[in-house]
Amino acid sequence: MIAHPPPPEGPDHLTGRAQGKAALRGRGQQPPAAGPGGPPPQPPPQRGRGTPPPGTPAERTRDETPYGPEPQTDRLRYLDTATRQIARGMDLDETLRELCRAAVPDFADAAVIHLRDPLPAGDDDSPGPLVLRPHTTGPIGAVDPDPAPCGTPGVITAATGLPPSGPVPPDATRRTISGGLADLLNGGRPAFCDNPAVAAAAAELLGPDAGGPGTLPPGRRLIIAPLRGRRHVLGAAVLVRHADRPAFTGDDLLVASQLATHTALGMNKAVLYGREASVADALQRTMLPSSLPEPMGVRLASRYLPSSKTARIGGDWYDAIPLPGNRVALVIGDVMGHSMTSAAIMGQLRTTVQTLAGLDLTPDEVLHHLDEQAERLGSQHMATCLYAIYDPIAHRLQVANAGHPPPVLLHPEGRGEVLRVPPGAPIGVGGVGFETVEMYAPTGATLLLYTDGLVESRDTDVWTGVELLRDRLHATALVLTPPPLELLCDAVVGGVGPGSERDDDIALLAARFHGIPSYNVAYWFLEPEAQTPGRARRLTRRTLQRWRLESLLEPTELMVSEVVTNAVRYASRPLSLRLLRTDVLRCEVGDDSPFVPRMLHARPGDEGGRGLFLVNQLAQRWGATRLSTGKVVWFEQQLPKGRRMEIPDD
Numbered sequence: 001m002i003a004h005p006p007p008p009e010g011p012d013h014l015t016g017r018a019q020g021k022a023a024l025r026g027r028g029q030q031p032p033a034a035g036p037g038g039p040p041p042q043p044p045p046q047r048g049r050g051t052p053p054p055g056t057p058a059e060r061t062r063d064e065t066p067y068g069p070e071p072q073t074d075r076l077r078y079l080d081t082a083t084r085q086i087a088r089g090m091d092l093d094e095t096l097r098e099l100c101r102a103a104v105p106d107f108a109d110a111a112v113i114h115l116r117d118p119l120p121a122g123d124d125d126s127p128g129p130l131v132l133r134p135h136t137t138g139p140i141g142a143v144d145p146d147p148a149p150c151g152t153p154g155v156i157t158a159a160t161g162l163p164p165s166g167p168v169p170p171d172a173t174r175r176t177i178s179g180g181l182a183d184l185l186n187g188g189r190p191a192f193c194d195n196p197a198v199a200a201a202a203a204e205l206l207g208p209d210a211g212g213p214g215t216l217p218p219g220r221r222l223i224i225a226p227l228r229g230r231r232h233v234l235g236a237a238v239l240v241r242h243a244d245r246p247a248f249t250g251d252d253l254l255v256a257s258q259l260a261t262h263t264a265l266g267m268n269k270a271v272l273y274g275r276e277a278s279v280a281d282a283l284q285r286t287m288l289p290s291s292l293p294e295p296m297g298v299r300l301a302s303r304y305l306p307s308s309k310t311a312r313i314g315g316d317w318y319d320a321i322p323l324p325g326n327r328v329a330l331v332i333g334d335v336m337g338h339s340m341t342s343a344a345i346m347g348q349l350r351t352t353v354q355t356l357a358g359l360d361l362t363p364d365e366v367l368h369h370l371d372e373q374a375e376r377l378g379s380q381h382m383a384t385c386l387y388a389i390y391d392p393i394a395h396r397l398q399v400a401n402a403g404h405p406p407p408v409l410l411h412p413e414g415r416g417e418v419l420r421v422p423p424g425a426p427i428g429v430g431g432v433g434f435e436t437v438e439m440y441a442p443t444g445a446t447l448l449l450y451t452d453g454l455v456e457s458r459d460t461d462v463w464t465g466v467e468l469l470r471d472r473l474h475a476t477a478l479v480l481t482p483p484p485l486e487l488l489c490d491a492v493v494g495g496v497g498p499g500s501e502r503d504d505d506i507a508l509l510a511a512r513f514h515g516i517p518s519y520n521v522a523y524w525f526l527e528p529e530a531q532t533p534g535r536a537r538r539l540t541r542r543t544l545q546r547w548r549l550e551s552l553l554e555p556t557e558l559m560v561s562e563v564v565t566n567a568v569r570y571a572s573r574p575l576s577l578r579l580l581r582t583d584v585l586r587c588e589v590g591d592d593s594p595f596v597p598r599m600l601h602a603r604p605g606d607e608g609g610r611g612l613f614l615v616n617q618l619a620q621r622w623g624a625t626r627l628s629t630g631k632v633v634w635f636e637q638q639l640p641k642g643r644r645m646e647i648p649d650d
Contacts, residue, residue, distance in 0.1 A: 075255060078106060083262045091274060092119075095266040096135060099237065103259060107252075108223075108239040112206060115227075115235040119271060129176050130185070130233060185226040185233045190256045192248065193222035206238060220247040225260035229268045237263065280313040283340070287347045288507075292320050295328045296582040296645070297392025297516045301485045303493050303508040307338060307453065315342035315383065316451045316507035317350050321357045324625045324632050325588065326392055326516060326580065329357045332404065332449040332509050333385035333427075345381050349374065349427070353387070360627045363387040363400030364434040367424070371402070374428040382428040386421075386449055390441060392516045393580070397441040400434050402427050405452050405462055408470055410488075412444035414477030416470035443515045444482060448473070453504030454496060485512050520645055522579040526564070528571040528591070536564040536577055540587075543579050552585060552637055555618045560587055562611035563633050567591040571630075582645045584620065584636045592630040 082102035089095030100111045114132040184191055184198060193202045193216055202224055203216050216222060217240055227235040237260055241248060248256075284306070292300040300320050307314060315335025323329055331353055335346045352373045356366045366387050374383065384404040390397050399407065399419065403426035409417045419439070425432040441447075448469075455465025469492065476483050476491045483491070489510050496506065522543045526532045537557045544553055560577070567575045571591035580586040599612040615622050615635055622635035 075251065079255060079258050082106075082259060086259070086262045086266055089266050089270065092267060092270040095263060095270050098266075099259065099263045103237075103239055107255060107259070109242045109245065110240040112238040112240075113227075113235060114238070116233060119234065119267075120229070120232040130182055131176050132235060135235070181224075184224065185228070185236055188226050188228040190223050190225040190253050190260060192220045192253075193217075193224070194220055198224060202238065206240075217241070217243070220249070223248055223253065223256045225256040227260050227264045227267065229264050234264055234267050280340070280343075283343055284313045287343055287350065288317060289319055293322050293328070295320075295322050295392075296326055297514050298328055298390055299485055299512045299514065300328075301489050301510045303489050303506070305453075305493060305496075305506040307505040313340065313343050314338045314505040315346040315381070316453065316505045317346050318449065318507045318509040319350060319353065320509065320511075321354060323357065323389065324360060324627065324634070325578075326582070326586075328390050328392075328511075330388040330390060330447070330449060330509060330511055331357075331385070332451065332507060333383055334404070334451045334507070335381055335383040337381060338505070342381060345377070345383070348377060349383060349385070353385075358625075360625065362436050363389060363398050364436040367400050367402045367427070367434040371427050371430060371432070371434075375430045382426045384426050384452075388447070388449070390447075390511065390513060392513070393521055395441050395443065395513070395515050396438055397447070397513075398436050398438045400424070400436045402434060405450065405455060405466060408448045408450075408466070408473065410446040410448065410473045410477060410482075412442055412482060414474060414481050416473040416477075418466055418470060441513045441515075443513060446482070446485070446488065446510060446512045448492065449509040449511075450492075451504070451507045453506040454492070454508060456504070482512075485510055516580065516582060516645070520581040524577045525574045526577055527574055528568045530568070532568050532575075533561045533564045536560050539577065540579065547581055547643065549581075549585065549639070549643060551640060556585070556587065556637065559615050559618055559635055560589075562614055563587070563589045563635070566597055566611055567593075567633070570595060581639070581643070583639065584644075585639055586634060586636045588632050588634040590627070590630060590632040594626060594630060596624045596626055596631055597633060 085102045086095060086098045089098045096113050099113070103111050113135045115135040117131045117133045181198065191198055193199055199216065202222060206216060221241045223239045225237045225239065226233060227237055239256060288304055292302060302318055304316065315337055317333050319331040321329040321331065333349060335342045335349065349370065352370055353366065356369050367385060370385065385402045386399065386404040386407060388397060388399040388407070399421050401421045402424045406421055407419045409419055411417060421437050422435045424434045452462060455469055456462045472492065476488060489508060493506060493508060524539055526536060537560060540557055540560045541553055544550065544556060564577065567589050570593035573592045575589060575591040578588045597612060599616055619635035620638050624631055624633045
């Protein structure tokens with residue numbers, strides 16, 4: 001272990017351009033001879049045992065005199081600081097910016113970074129030729145109007161107005177690399193520009209479209225350092241010194257090699273992290289709804305915020321599921337943890353909830369079966385879940401809770417209310433019961449379902465956060481009543497700190513209840529008798545005339561007669577007939593038989609089997625839904641313009 005002495009105080013400390021030149025000066029400069037009256041020059045040291053004589057191969061490989069202990073210590077101290085600075089970068093751009101900051105001005109006066117296009121990801125093979133494009137440019141000085149070619153005497157003046165450093169525009173010129181420069185980059189060792197084989201390629205890398213001066217500095221004032229990862233060339237770093245600074249030396253190649261090596265390792269890390277983050281984002285997007293449904297009588301909006309840039313995936317989810325009878329199920333849940341496993345379990349639970357919702361179960365039954373499924377999965381991860389069903393016709397709301405934060409209802413007049421729902425045990429505990437609470441859902445009210453990341457933090461407990469959320473909703477409603485749904489969601493999540501201050505991800509589902517007016521609904525219970533189809537036709541004709549839908553009388557009567565006739569054949573209890581006028585005309589016939597009818601293809605001699613075939617031909621859509629109490633057969637028809645139910649604006 002090498003112990004580095006503390007950096008010296010005062011003007012000799014390696015912090016700026018002048019100090020960098022003092023500490024990283026070229027080794028070819030000899031100490032000045034003593035002037036008149038000064039001390040006589042010291043004789044050369046005696047060569048000890050084991051020291052090679054002058055002219056031996058060991059000495060011919062170095063064209064400079066040995067360094068003393070202080071410059072070498074300064075180099076080690078500089079490399080230690082620079083590599084730490086480069087290692088701080090989390091993404092590709094940040095890593096390359098740290099390289100420029102570490103190199104300029106302590107080691108070089110300018111830096112130009114070229115990246116491979118496309119950039120290899122991990123250990124995957126990169127197809128095609130080696131193509132470089134300019135990416136990042138550090139400050140570069142102005143070039144003398146009459147420059148000399150690389151390797152011959154010339155001057156680069158100090159910049160009077162340096163261009164701003166930063167990324168190069170994406171439309172910068174891309175170059176296919178071959179020949180000597182390709183061999184240099186594949187070899188992984190930095191080189192000076194005084195090599196004629198490298199000079200021509202270096203001139204292209206420092207072209208004006210790359211942010212460079214367009215010409216090369218003379219002598220050893222330019223280093224090309226390959227950025228090579230574990231298996232592939234990732235790019236190249238070009239480091240330049242001005243004429244008022246000592247040229248690079250052989251030891252400076254070692255410094256440049258270390259800078260390039262640590263940068264390439266950081267780039268590898270950044271590329272792999274970016275790929276993993278992209279996979280996590282894609283997984284999270286597929287686990288959450290790509291879009292929310294648009295059921296009649298309710299408007300929906302949602303938000304999802306990851307906990308931070310380093311934890312982009314979690315177990316929070318939300319869903320809105322259309323149910324028979326124009327109802328909608330509102331679901332929100334939270335699987336504990338922030339990992340791929342949590343997201344995978346969340347996806348399984350969300351799929352299970354969607355399946356259970358299709359069975360038209362009550363909220364407590366849905367949570368009961370979800371708890372059983374979680375036990376069958378054998379996962380050690382527990383989850384919380386809140387399941388609600390909104391009926392826009394009855395203006396009722398059913399809610400059951402499994403250990404989730406309580407929902408908040410914003411009333412039309414702007415008052416916030418925390419709904420009293422029995423919390424229940426989290427999903428995965430097993431052997432516990434859940435309770436459904438039913439309440440009135442006022443028209444114009446807004447229901448907010450959320451995860452604990454919205455109300456809980458290191459400094460705030462859940463119940464304090466819920467009260468703060470209610471106050472925030474009330475304050476928003478004071479400004480605008482009722483507040484637009486999207487604006488309300490922005491105000492709710494906007495009150496939470498940025499990702500660096502959040503402890504958990506946030507899911508939010510907001511539902512504004514508009515309901516379906518009673519004058520757009522007609523409902524009857526009919527006995528399963530032979531006269532029932534005729535009575536159903538008369539009720540349908542009377543209702544359509546009241547709604548001024550005479551153009552739909554004949555096809556609707558025919559389809560109602562066929563569906564009711566089929567229900568009378570199998571029902572043992574009174575059946576239901578309901579007509580709804582929303583954006584479409586919907587007819588629903590329910591009975592207590594669990595057998596769902598299927599459309600048959602009747603032969604020419606058959607007397608029956610054509611009822612559903614007629615429905616399929618006349619209706620815009622039709623279907624059958626199995627319920628816990630039987631089934632519902634429904635069909636829909638397009639309404640004429642001017643006869644549709646108008647949807648209130650937010």
